[in-house]
Amino acid sequence: RRTHLGPEAWVLRGFALPHVETLLAALAAVEAAAPFRHMRTPGGLTMSAALSGCGALGWTSGPGGYRYSPIDPESGRAWPPMPEAFDRLAREAASAAGFSGFAPDACLINRYLPGSRMSLHQDRNERDFGAPIVSVSLGMSAVFLFGGHARSDRAARVPLHHGDVAVWGGADRLRYHGILPLSGPPHPLLGGRRINLTFRKAG
Ligand code: MD5
Ligand code: FE
Numbered sequence: 431r432r433t434h435l436g437p438e439a440w441v442l443r444g445f446a447l448p449h450v451e452t453l454l455a456a457l458a459a460v461e462a463a464a465p466f467r468h469m470r471t472p473g474g475l476t477m478s479a480a481l482s483g484c485g486a487l488g489w490t491s492g493p494g495g496y497r498y499s500p501i502d503p504e505s506g507r508a509w510p511p512m513p514e515a516f517d518r519l520a521r522e523a524a525s526a527a528g529f530s531g532f533a534p535d536a537c538l539i540n541r542y543l544p545g546s547r548m549s550l551h552q553d554r555n556e557r558d559f560g561a562p563i564v565s566v567s568l569g570m571s572a573v574f575l576f577g578g579h580a581r582s583d584r585a586a587r588v589p590l591h592h593g594d595v596a597v598w599g600g601a602d603r604l605r606y607h608g609i610l611p612l613s614g615p616p617h618p619l620l621g622g623r624r625i626n627l628t629f630r631k632a633g
Contacts, residue, residue: 432527435576435588438562438600440527446566447593449519450619453568456513457539457625460484463510464502466541472496478546479609485512487536487632489555496555498536498632512537519595520564520629527597529562534629542572542624548609550577550585553630561631562599568592568627569620570612577606592617 433441446453466480469491483489487498488509502509516537524532540548553563567590574596577585583606590596598605609626616622 433588435586435596436598436602436605438528439576439598439602439605440596441588441590442523442526442595442597443591444593445523445526445595446519446568449515450568450593452515453519453566453627454619456515457627460510460513460539464488464505466539467504477548479540479542479548480546482539482541483537484510484516484539485534485536489536489538489632498555516627516629519566523564523566523595523597524562527562529597529599532562532564532629532631534564534631536630536632538628538630540626540628542570542609542612542626544570544612544622546609546624547611550575550581550606550608552604552606553628554604556630556632558631559603560599562597562603564629565596566627566629567594567596568625569617570622570624571614571617572612572624572626573610575606575608575610577608579605581606592620 431443464482574588575585
């Protein structure tokens with residue numbers, strides 16, 4: 431089932447469900463090489479969602495600002511490679527939403543625990559806004575805020591559940607968005623957490 435969020439934004443309900451076991455095995459390997467950590471905003475605040483990543487480029491935040499880097503600042507080494515299962519799912523979801531030829535070089539992984547949130551922001555550290563972003567939700571359900579092109583625009587509230595995949599690009603690529611503080615029952619498989627994989631073409 432495809433839910434239309436905007437002219438070029440879709441939620442593919444349950445699209446990742448057939449792949450969850452493979453995704454979680456791959457996630458465990460990524461997590462071992464690049465453990466979740468809380469980054470700080472350039473303004474010095476600690477982000478409530480913890481972050482890991484894989485692929486040629488990883489998103490980092492610190493006193494120098496937001497940027498993509500080939501090196502994980504925590505380990506001083508390259509980010510772990512993008513697992514084959516991640517890459518395949520991202521490409522299939524992009525195609526299913528009408529974006530052919532998507533080739534992600536970065537997967538940011540956010541881990542939310544109860545109370546973790548992400549305030550309204552735009553994703554604008556990528557070089558080419560022509561490529562879509564693909565987001566995979568695993569574990570606890572969350573309420574996604576889908577705003578407009580100004581921070582003050584009214585945001586729609588969209589529930590995202592285990593296995594849902596969101597894809598957005600084109601006219602919707604630079605919309606403000608966020609996640610309300612995580613709450614609700616633990617997930618049967620993942621327990622009291624939500625994992626979000628976001629695939630981008632960053633470089
Ligand atoms: C998350 N991650 O769930 C969020 C939301 C991030 C980030 O925002 O930058 O790491 S995935 C964002 C999303 C889903 C569906 C549509 C849109 C964004 N959108 O149209 O902007 O950890
Ligand atoms: Fe974002």
